[in-house]
Amino acid sequence: MPELFDTHCHLSDERFCDDLDRVLASAAESGVTGFLVPGISLESSRKAAFLCETRAGVYAAAGIHPNEFDSDYPDDFADIAEILLRPRVIAVGETGLDFYRERTSAELQIKMFRNHIRLAESLGLTLVVHSRNAEREVLDILGNDVAVPVIMHCYTGPPDVALEAAQRGYYIGFAGPLTFRGNNRLRDLAGSLPPDKILIETDAPYLSPEPLRGRRNEPSNVKYMADTISAIWDRDPALTAETLMTNSLKALQLGPFQRTDLVYLLYGNIYMNITGRCSNRCRFCIKDRADGIGGYYLAHHGEPLEGRLESIIETLSPSMGEELVFCGYGEPTMRPELLRRLARKAAGRGFSVRLNTNGTCLSWLSREETVLLLEPFDAVSISLNTSCAEEYNTICRPADGNAWDRLMEFIELAGRLAFVSLTAVRYSGVEIESVEKLAKTLSLPLRIRG
Numbered sequence: 001m002p003e004l005f006d007t008h009c010h011l012s013d014e015r016f017c018d019d020l021d022r023v024l025a026s027a028a029e030s031g032v033t034g035f036l037v038p039g040i041s042l043e044s045s046r047k048a049a050f051l052c053e054t055r056a057g058v059y060a061a062a063g064i065h066p067n068e069f070d071s072d073y074p075d076d077f078a079d080i081a082e083i084l085l086r087p088r089v090i091a092v093g094e095t096g097l098d099f100y101r102e103r104t105s106a107e108l109q110i111k112m113f114r115n116h117i118r119l120a121e122s123l124g125l126t127l128v129v130h131s132r133n134a135e136r137e138v139l140d141i142l143g144n145d146v147a148v149p150v151i152m153h154c155y156t157g158p159p160d161v162a163l164e165a166a167q168r169g170y171y172i173g174f175a176g177p178l179t180f181r182g183n184n185r186l187r188d189l190a191g192s193l194p195p196d197k198i199l200i201e202t203d204a205p206y207l208s209p210e211p212l213r214g215r216r217n218e219p220s221n222v223k224y225m226a227d228t229i230s231a232i233w234d235r236d237p238a239l240t241a242e243t244l245m246t247n248s249l250k251a252l253q254l255g256p257f258q259r260t261d262l263v264y265l266l267y268g269n270i271y272m273n274i275t276g277r278c279s280n281r282c283r284f285c286i287k288d289r290a291d292g293i294g295g296y297y298l299a300h301h302g303e304p305l306e307g308r309l310e311s312i313i314e315t316l317s318p319s320m321g322e323e324l325v326f327c328g329y330g331e332p333t334m335r336p337e338l339l340r341r342l343a344r345k346a347a348g349r350g351f352s353v354r355l356n357t358n359g360t361c362l363s364w365l366s367r368e369e370t371v372l373l374l375e376p377f378d379a380v381s382i383s384l385n386t387s388c389a390e391e392y393n394t395i396c397r398p399a400d401g402n403a404w405d406r407l408m409e410f411i412e413l414a415g416r417l418a419f420v421s422l423t424a425v426r427y428s429g430v431e432i433e434s435v436e437k438l439a440k441t442l443s444l445p446l447r448i449r450g
């Protein structure tokens with residue numbers, strides 16, 4: 001059976017409370033393996049984030065629907081931003097403009113839409129846009145150079161705006177109205193769009209497709225939209241499903257198009273993943289076994305842009321975690337200039353700042369450069385892992401054969417500038433008692449992992 005992705009379904013809606021397991025089982029029977037659950041308020045965004053931690057195939061978006069704002073909602077969006085740092089929260093939305101209901105003033109909607117766009121661009125997340133009676137205005141606000149994928153969800157607006165959106169590279173999502181009898185206008189529009197820009201969704205529990213109109217909608221019904229697209233394209237359903245699935249993964253930056261999580265929440269702290277490079281090749285390195293931890297995708301495909309990382313810092317607030325920890329899926333001091341700049345910026349914004357490092361940067365930095373690098377940090381956590389040079393070279397396999405001496409030097413230097421703690425991984429070939437003894441000699445706390 002071809003796999004389908006429901007790119008917009010409100011599974012956090014209270015109407016699914018009592019039978020969510022049945023709804024998901026029924027979706028699985030229909031071949032639906034992926035679900036994007038949007039937020040329309042702070043509460044529903046939190047629920048969506050919780051759902052994706054507990055249900056397979058579920059991803060979340062966080063945002064506030066244009067008609068759900070109070071005029072006193074804070075501009076910094078800290079609550080929504082905090083949700084966006086959780087695992088499997090991959091998009092910002094619903095956001096946009098709704099001039100049909102007019103529950104919120106146009107002025108406030110536009111301001112909040114801009115805030116959502118800024119958030120999505122800072123964090124590199126897909127933007128899920130709602131527009132009703134405001135499609136042209138939405139396009140004007142988005143401009144021509146949004147740096148993230150844009151989804152015009154449940155599109156029913158003017159064809160010329162959809163065509164322009166598709167030309168800009170945005171994705172157009174079609175829900176139940178695509179199947180309604182008499183809605184040839186929307187089917188003609190779908191047929192005129194580039195196939196690689198079309199998505200399908202249910203918008204459940206709303207907008208049940210033909211022949212189920214009037215009933216509560218659910219993700220298993222996304223097959224009706226897939227069938228309709230298949231008929232419009234006059235293409236085999238399996239091939240149609242394949243194209244639609246590829247479009248969904250591209251639009252949501254999943255699967256082969258996976259986006260790296262550059263910032264994430266873990267153990268009550270905020271982590272910034274600034275590089276994939278490392279000076280060591282530790283035998284126990286997680287990079288050799290997994291693409292990430294804690295539900296986050298941390299592997300890098302090329303180094304993250306400096307501007308991206310700087311704008312992330314501006315999005316974060318100290319209330320989101322106890323410490324801001326600079327790390328990498330690699331060794332953060334391999335980007336010393338950037339690391340120092342980011343840490344200074346974070347310290348200036350009131351964060352308690354920690355560095356997680358393998359402690360060998362004196363292999364490529366001078367003592368003076370290292371002192372400057374450490375200046376903004378309140379704490380430094382150093383991977384010790386072994387108790388002597390020979391063991392270090394065998395287990396951690398540093399590029400520099402004298403890395404152990406540099407590590408010892410770094411521990412001493414860092415101890416004068418910040419609070420230092422050590423870590424070690426329990427690994428065969430490592431005499432952990434000797435590592436404990438060394439930490440004691442250095443009078444530093446040691447945390448043993450694994």
Ligand code: SF4
Pocket residue numbers: 278279280281282284285286287329330331358383396
């Ligand atoms: S120092 Fe860390 S990132 Fe580098 S190889 Fe060792 S475990 Fe991996």
